[in-house]
Amino acid sequence: MAETATVRLRNAALRFGDRELWGGLDLDVAPGEFLAVLGPNGSGKTSLVKVLLGLQRLSSGTVEVCGRTPQRGSTHVGYVPQQKSFDRDVALRGRDLVRLGLDGHRWGIGLPSRTARQRVDQAISAVGADSYADAPLGKLSGGEQQRLRIAQALLGDPSVLLCDEPLLSLDLHHQQATSALIDERRRATGTSVLFVTHDINPILPMVDRVLYLAGTKWAIGTPDEVMTSERLSELYGTQVDVLRVRGRIVVIGAPDAAHGDLDGSHHHHPVDDDHDHDHDSSTAGPHSWV
Amino acid sequence: MGLDVYLRLPAVQHALIAATLVAIISGLIGPFVVTRRAAFAVHGVSELSFTGAVAGLVWANNAVLGALLGSLVVATGIGLLGVRESERDAAIGVTLAFGLGVGVFLLSRYHASARAAQNILFGQIFGVSNGQLVLLLAVAGAVLLAILVLYRPLLFASVDPEVAEARGVPVKLVGLVFLFVLAVTVTEAAQIVGTLLVLSLAITPAAAAHRLSVRPAVVAGLSVLFALLASDGGLLVSLTGLNSTNVPASAFITAISFAVYLLARLLGPRLVRRRKVRA
Numbered sequence: 001m002a003e004t005a006t007v008r009l010r011n012a013a014l015r016f017g018d019r020e021l022w023g024g025l026d027l028d029v030a031p032g033e034f035l036a037v038l039g040p041n042g043s044g045k046t047s048l049v050k051v052l053l054g055l056q057r058l059s060s061g062t063v064e065v066c067g068r069t070p071q072r073g074s075t076h077v078g079y080v081p082q083q084k085s086f087d088r089d090v091a092l093r094g095r096d097l098v099r100l101g102l103d104g105h106r107w108g109i110g111l112p113s114r115t116a117r118q119r120v121d122q123a124i125s126a127v128g129a130d131s132y133a134d135a136p137l138g139k140l141s142g143g144e145q146q147r148l149r150i151a152q153a154l155l156g157d158p159s160v161l162l163c164d165e166p167l168l169s170l171d172l173h174h175q176q177a178t179s180a181l182i183d184e185r186r187r188a189t190g191t192s193v194l195f196v197t198h199d200i201n202p203i204l205p206m207v208d209r210v211l212y213l214a215g216t217k218w219a220i221g222t223p224d225e226v227m228t229s230e231r232l233s234e235l236y237g238t239q240v241d242v243l244r245v246r247g248r249i250v251v252i253g254a255p256d257a258a259h260g261d262l263d264g265s266h267h268h269h270p271v272d273d274d275h276d277h278d279h280d281s282s283t284a285g286p287h288s289w290v
Numbered sequence: 291m292g293l294d295v296y297l298r299l300p301a302v303q304h305a306l307i308a309a310t311l312v313a314i315i316s317g318l319i320g321p322f323v324v325t326r327r328a329a330f331a332v333h334g335v336s337e338l339s340f341t342g343a344v345a346g347l348v349w350a351n352n353a354v355l356g357a358l359l360g361s362l363v364v365a366t367g368i369g370l371l372g373v374r375e376s377e378r379d380a381a382i383g384v385t386l387a388f389g390l391g392v393g394v395f396l397l398s399r400y401h402a403s404a405r406a407a408q409n410i411l412f413g414q415i416f417g418v419s420n421g422q423l424v425l426l427l428a429v430a431g432a433v434l435l436a437i438l439v440l441y442r443p444l445l446f447a448s449v450d451p452e453v454a455e456a457r458g459v460p461v462k463l464v465g466l467v468f469l470f471v472l473a474v475t476v477t478e479a480a481q482i483v484g485t486l487l488v489l490s491l492a493i494t495p496a497a498a499a500h501r502l503s504v505r506p507a508v509v510a511g512l513s514v515l516f517a518l519l520a521s522d523g524g525l526l527v528s529l530t531g532l533n534s535t536n537v538p539a540s541a542f543i544t545a546i547s548f549a550v551y552l553l554a555r556l557l558g559p560r561l562v563r564r565r566k567v568r569a
Binding site: 053055071072073074077079081086087089090091092093096097100101103104105106107108109110136137138149152 | 321324325438439440441442443445446449450452453454455456457458459499500503504505506509
């Protein structure tokens with residue numbers, strides 16, 4: 001497996017100033033593997049994505065994506081950002097967004113091309129977005145926009161798909177549809193998936209392994225190995241209870257690792273998005289995954 | 291005099307060429323200004339090109355050169371001060387207030403012609419000399435080239451900066467270059483409609499186009515078309531019998547521009563909604 005790993009980290013560490021997000025991280029992601037990246041706010045999940053995108057350098061250690069140091073704009077990597085709605089008035093159709101994933105980074109105006117059009121059409125069909133691909137992007141629902149983002153990310157047929165909280169603010173139906181789409185794709189084409197999320201439950205059936213970041217520590221293994229009271233208590237250094245309720249994982253008592261500190265991984269969202277979600281349980285701590 | 295007589299005058303021909311060039315480049319940058327929510331930056335740069343123009347008059351008797359240099363300095367300032375989007379408007383406001391104060395000071399030291407100052411603020415389209423026309427042509431060519439080269443990365447960075455950066459677009463650099471292009475365009479437009487009325491060419495046509503289509507290419511085309519309609523149309527109207535009291539062309543340009551916007555707002559929702567239902 002190590003021979004063909006699409007993502008490889010060795011003794012990797014990331015520090016901002018004197019604050020270490022994670023250190024000594026060793027990770028091999030196999031082709032077609034579905035890896036969930038979990039952890040509280042400020043644990044460096046998004047920063048890990050930025051490292052793999054080539055937007056953030058490691059403080060120490062090495063990182064390889066498809067055998068090479070990550071570089072901005074690499075065609076080996078597809079990226080689905082945090083679900084954030086577009087302006088209602090943005091002058092773009094769904095297909096224009098997908099097209100940007102093909103050649104939006106190139107200079108010039110880009111002439112109409114039949115090949116490009118076909119590739120965009122294929123990518124749109126593959127995510128089942130044909131019926132609204134020509135509609136104004138800003139007037140589509142969050143789930144529809146996210147499908148188009150996935151089409152955009154998969155257009156270049158990447159070996160690694162990086163998803164940073166792609167389900168945030170989607171309703172349950174769209175959460176399931178979106179994660180099922182990603183699951184089908186990685187089974188069909190062997191694309192590795194790194195899926196950053198604060199809630200493992202929507203993707204629990206499809207996850208092969210979990211990378212759990214907390215404080216400066218981390219744990220890796222199958223969900224059954226990592227999502228246990230012992231393992232998470234050890235990571236957090238305090239008593240944490242992991243319950244299995246009707247096929248869902250509930251974590252109780254996990255403290256917020258951010259210590260109110262500014263986290264380099266959330267420049268664009270100084271306000272903690274996660275507080276808006278999953279607060280339906282009165283017994284849950286501030287950062288439990290219900 | 292009839293319109294045909296006017297059209298044979300070199301001054302009028304120069305003015306028409308200038309108005310056309312300015313409309314093309316303003317119409318092209320407009321959609322990006324709207325998407326990037328940079329209307330205030332446009333206003334800031336144009337107001338401060340006033341300061342530059344007065345400085346140019348005082349020291350070199352050349353308002354255009356002063357305005358051009360002034361707006362580039364301002365664009366650099368906005369680019370450096372307003373790195374974060376949340377700081378940008380405040381940075382522009384701060385620079386704008388100080389710069390206008392400097393402009394007022396300089397104006398008080400300039401006694402040669404009150405008319406010159408008024409022309410900077412409200413536009414003087416008929417005074418375009420051969421040399422200015424050549425300069426305008428060169429600047430418009432450069433702006434056109436820059437927009438054509440930047441087009442896709444600028445669009446990407448404007449609508450979806452995070453993904454654009456991940457895909458290798460130098461988002462910050464593209465933003466800064468756009469600011470320079472904007473500054474130069476605004477300065478040129480200010481010669482036609484005046485620094486106070488630049489928005490009527492740099493925003494209004496694009497805002498109207500946004501109401502009518504969601505296809506980026508169509509929006510760009512409509513924006514240029516509306517800018518041409520307002521700019522050349524306003525100029526021609528100012529020459530006809532409608533204008534017996536010598537109202538500056540900029541008044542008609544802004545009026546046409548606004549009328550087109552109102553029409554687009556009335557018709558737009560229907561057009562765009564229907565398209566969605568069909569899709």
